[in-house]
Amino acid sequence: MDIQEKKNKNKKYKPILEGIPDWPVYKLSKNRKEFIEEVAQKSFNRVKELRASTKQLVDELEATVYREQQRMKRNRWRADPQDEPKFWSKVKEDLQALSGKTEEEQQEKANEILKRIVTRYADEIAGNFKPSRYRLAREVIKFWFARLLNGARVKKFGAFWRNQYTLRDKIHIVGKVKQLRRLARKGTVVMVPTHFSNLDSILIGWVIHSLGLPAFIYGAGLNLFNIKIFAYFMNSLGAYKVDRRKKNMPYLETLKLYSTLALQKGAHSLFFPGGTRSRSGMIEKQLKLGLLSSTVEAQRDAYLDAKPGEEVRKIFIVPVTLNYHFVLEAPDLIEDYLSSKGQDRYMPEQDRYGSWQLIQFMFKFFTKGSSISVSIGKGLDIMGNYVDDEGNSIDEHGRSINTRDYFITNGQLSADRQREDEYTRMLSQKIVSEYHRINRVFASHLVAFVAFTMWQKRHPKLDLFSLLRLPEEDLTLPYEEFRDTCKRVRKQIYRMKIENKVNIASHLKGDIDEVIKRGLYNVGIFHLKRPLLRNRDGNIITRDLNVLYYYQNRLVGYELDKFIGQ
Template identity: 60%
Template sequence: MKPIGKDYVKKKYDQVVPGGIDEWPVVSLSNNRDAFIKEVTAESIKRIKKLTPKRSSLIEEIETTLFREKLRVKRNPWAVDPPDEADFLQSIKDRLLEISTNDDKEDIDETLEDILSEIIERYASEIAGNFKKSRYRMARSIVTFGFARLLNASRARGFWSIFSTRYSLQDKIHITGEVEELRTLAKKGTIIMVPTHFSNLDSILIGWVISALGLPAFIYGAGLNLFNIKIFAYFMESLGAYKVDRRKKNLLYLETLKSYSSLAIQKGCHSLFFPGGTRSRSGQIEKRLKLGLLSTAIEAQRVNYQKGKRDGLHKIFIVPVTLNYNFVLEAPSLIREYLRLKGQERYYVENDEYSTSYKISAFLLKFFTKGSDISVSIGRGLDVLGNYVDTDGNSYDKSGRQIDTQEYFTKDGKIISHDQQREDEYTRMLSDRIVEEFHRINKVFASHLVAFVAFEMLQKKFNKLDLYNFLRIPEEDQIIPYEEFKAVFQTVLRRVHEMYNKGEVSVSPYLTGDPDKIIAHGLANVGMYHAKRPLIKNKKGDIYTQDLNLLFYYHNRLVGYNLEKYV
């Protein structure tokens, strides 16, 4: 077996951009925010008109948008929503009514143009980030200095340990994988980072990782719901986030969002978005990705080629990242929601436990003074077609043959202006490759493995029950004799090691050595902050669960590797 030692390097990285923060593309974008919003608005209007070439189809699309927006305001309002939203929507409705009684086609077209422009500009202004250098520096200082102080206080002894610099966040958050390749590619082109998504903390975590690696700030799509939480709103604004409102499903909004992403990438802004679209409700690594924002990478690459930008600086690189936790803050509410949606209302969803700044702050304090580590796995760089690239940015197909990605956007020696069908297919290809990479670079923790084995053993014992009836089995049936558990655990562990040797998955250094110690480590860490633990030992030393739903959630992290047949 390949040796599994300490899998991260603790070091201070120099800044990738030697000119400092003023040279960052995101700073230029922020300095010209108003002009960029106008550019996004114009591009979005052009897209929408292309999709709705007839006057009647445009009117229908605006009416659909109005209906959905009024429904959203009524049924699902958020604190972060603008206070004048109802008035704005009413004004749109009034003008649409005027159009319906107007016979002057030129007047109708002019009014439609005004309505469309107002809606799109409003969307673009809402989406647009507002990166500020001073805030960025302050946020970075709060995270790196404040949490490092807590970390030193917890790991060293005595009052003065709080001022120690022995431990840094890299001792708590382990950055592993293709770090140097990422830094090199960031100098040669535009990076689009695509992480897995399990927790609301992911955005702050990945923002810190980007800063710690000496990379310039990325723009990234953060759920607008996060801006309801003040502590998140501050960090998101500071770290270059643009806002994504998952409630808005209308064409006008989605095209504006895609225009924003594509134009920013074309301007060389490194970008980050969670391709799963939202947090994984089941705890499973994403299998189906949202293709909307992902397609903007394909589009931006094609536009760069159209503009004659052939040098490496205008090549776009996709970098998959997995965030590996022993526990997820919101797991109880996420798995309830998953079961409710899957089980057709048989489960009731409660509010997110971590929905206020106070609760988030309390958790962060607990996390940095106790608890287990987080691992962030950086994958190999890909081009927009999903091919691996080397550190010079050259693309290679599955046979290891160097290829020119421009050829995939060329027909008869000319760059294709726009072939939606072809770009849709490229987006699907890229999506499939990202999912493959997620599973390859996913780091198996002992906590994941004990949860997987325990849940599979219990489910096989009650294999005639469907999932929902199984999740209701009585407590006395949720106990597994330790020796039985250990035997199965060792079998599955051997298979995980085989997969690791083949490069099919990554593993934690804690997954080597004495099986009893590995199991003990897994039990100590899995879902460690939940009031009801997903897995624990009883007084007899046997394994049992205090919450079968939570055990299901943590088990799901290893679904997709065909490990079930080894249980």
């Protein structure tokens, strides 16, 4: 463990706000009804602005009803409201009744239907943070995880109940922790982590609490609410729901405005800009711009609404990478990725894991030697510029800049959707760059990448799918050759670390045989078919090349394959 890990592991952070009543998320939840009404009204106005004529609005409403009814027919979830079929049937009837009415009557009725829809969406999306349930959920997580850790480390049962170890033994928080805490005092923080597992939301929630930060509002996928234990914790922690099956304009605008208004009210926020868990195992290369654009809109509105001379609360974007040796859902995720690769079609998010399977996984995780690393990146403004510890924006030449200037046209502050779309793209590109820079390379990532790439280069005429169909007996690597290649690739990773292009876990250092041993032990540790292991002859083999492909993808994008010969 390096110096930074030890310092962050042992440090106890005081809360930056004394009591829960001071938390922005609490104030938001306290006025939940009024907030939902405000979101619905602004969503109504936005859709009306985008669909100005009566015909355009009716067409949009009809398309919304059709998509919702198709969704209910093809892809119902346990978390869906029970009255959905009844609600949308009534909306469809009301739309059909518009025929034969005057345009003025159609307009009035269409407006009423739209208001009903966006109000329902706003209520579905809205979180429900409750201090008592938050405290209970927080203590349950801490107690349960801590006991699992202690039970794994001691032989006597009685010691299971004593706090000998903490979650910091398993979860290593590194990076710009001090800056994150300072920025949370000075403005509104939007944390944007990578997304690999259903554990991510609870993990980040624990990290936020551990660092002494007030609770953040969560943009949590509705699929998590299918799992009872996750639903309880998400509801208790004030998560707002993101339903990625819904692609219609009224829903997307309502979701976006929920995030925008919450940020304007100072609520620290967290969402996964990749949209869903990485199916391939790669670090996200392209981000969803919808929720990300809400940060730009919220900052612009803050400038527009400010009185002359009033100091405006800035919004800070903080990239975070979550680094796992093992992802429970990897076999199913990579199957989805491979089945959809090259096809431009939506893959519905399905979870084959219920509460019991996740409990089993978490028990195995905390009773084995595997660990998690959470890397906190430098703070950014909404244009993607770095900010210093005081929250001042710094351009690439080291000059101080004012983000307010980005919203000025002809000497006046103004809204320009096309211009702000470009700002959002710039921000997304910077976040992706930061993901790769702060990513921590684990021994499991190294061995998976080296082994898969060696097999790939030994069969240069095979495409990916042909390679994945090779029989196991054709997939063996002599250990000495594998060892030398790992050593060479690790040396390049060291160079990249010096150039600030990537980060590394402390366990990647030291004797290469020990590093390989650790990597082989951890990669796919809980899968029934191990993706990488040594056979009786000591050589490297695989039992599941598809899953190995998932894990090796973590190092795609660094051009390390150039250091692996055929």
